[in-house]
Amino acid sequence: MADKLTPRNQDFNKWYNDLVVMSELADYAPVRGCMVVRPYGTALWENMQQALDKRFKATGHQNALFPSLIPMSFLEKEKHHVEGFSPELAVVTHGGGVKLEEPLVVRPTSETIIGHMMAQWIHSWRDLPMLLNQWCDVVRWEMRTKLFIRTLNFYWQEGHTAHATSGQAMEETMRILDVYTDFAVSEAAVAVVPGRKSESEKFAGAEASYSLEAMMGDKKALQAATSHFFGQNFSRAFDIKYLDKDNTLQNCWTTSWGLSTRFIGAIIMTHGDDNGLVLPPRLAPTQVVVVPIYKSDEEKSKVMKAALRIKAMLQERVRVKLDDREEFSPGWKFNDWELRGVPLRIEVGPKDVDKNTAVLARRDVPGKAGKSLVSQDQIMVVNGVDEMLDTIQAELYQRSLKFHQDNTHEPRSYDEFRQVVEEAWALAWWCGERECEAQIKEETKATTRNIPQDQPGGAGVCIHCGKPAKEKALFARAY
Ligand SMILES: [Zn+2]
Secondary structure, three states: OOOOOOOOOOOHHHHHHHHHHHOOOEEEOOOOOOEEEOHHHHHHHHHHHHHHHHHHHHOOOEEOOOOOEEEHHHHHOOHHHHHHHHHHOEEEEEEOOEEEEEEEEEOOOOHHHHHHHHHHHOOEHHHOOEEEEEEEEEEOOOOOOEOOOEOOEEEEEEEEEEEOOHHHHHHHHHHHHHHHHHHHHHHOOOOEEEEEOOHHHOOOOOOEEEEEEEEOOOOOEEEEEEEEEEEOHHHHHHOOEEEOOOOOEEEOEEEEEEEEOHHHHHHHHHHOEOOEOOOOOOOOOOOEEEEEOOOOHHHHHHHHHHHHHHHHHHOOOOOEEEOOOOOOOHHHHHHHHHHOOOOEEEEEOHHHHHHOEEEEEEOOOOOHHHEEEEEHHHHHOOOOHHHHHHHHHHHHHHHHHHHHHHOEEOOOOHHHHHHHHHHOEEEEEEOOOHHHHHHHHHHHOOEEEEEEOOOOOOOEEOOOOOOEEOEEEEEEOEO
């Protein structure tokens, strides 16, 4: 196997890039900027998909599948949308050996084609709300790429909904932001700040965009999910209309929202350490690995018997693997599973078999501190391994939250602000003006991440220009 990981405090970027490849989550594709999500990464993504899909369905959404090719003219129907996406488009000009009459765009996102279809499917107020979601991949011609964080081709879900009133569409926008927050906290154990994007940071064509911002291990921010309120921008562009109860033709109000494989990057950079990945138990493809320890054939037969028994008992409740590879030593296996972030390891040696014990080793607490000697009977019962996994899940979240809180400061002057954003987050009163925001970015490399939902109330003066401010914004350097 590969060399040792570069420590995070030495080179966080290298640590991340090497870890993604070494842990076999993803690899570089032969096309520049594209990634291949390997089986281990796909298994993680599938667990994330299930956790999200369950929540989408519980809130009334249905899945659908739209084609990946979109007529160029569709994108041009919404002015801001085409302006925002033009630089990133992949365009198909030829098909079947002939030049196409109209170029087709490989979807960067599907508002336009779904809007076009909604216009044909929605007739009256009875057809509303229309709540659709699509699991698919999209293409955006990014110049600077990084596995999971920003690639030409990535995987995601995009929700698209149409409503009768502005209020209902806004409710949906916020409901999904809550769904994403719940997913981040309960499933991924990642602390996030839900809030509204500034005018200059919002989605191309949206009236308002909302995001989750998460603090990575290097204290840079990562936008982890977004939810957009379109007002009637897309319904006007695509004629998404309905007859209301008075038989009057009205434009719908629409939303869209997405969470992508980028979130895998958030999980890696939130929890990972110098030994590798640390995966939250609820999403980990393998939650428990059993590693048998033996030297002689005699030891092997009794240890394997116990290891198999433990695996058989556990597999009804948890995702468990028995590492029975003969060609590797136990120590090598420990390192290997640590690299892959498996939350809990069970070590069984000949002495354990004699005493009916086993060692539990927590991935999130390295070394001796994370190890405990338990009876094998204890492993079999729900309050053994299962509760341990719940504890790990809860403590990972608490650790992420504490890191986030410890590194979010409220500077009182712009000088202090400049220092803070060198290597942490700043929460500060902000006037909301585009020009002020651009200056802050130029002077400090920090951007507004969002205007958190959770506001102190009252009013203050802008940390940069001193104009009156009604809201506090979150500033940080970001991925
Ligand atoms: Zn200002």
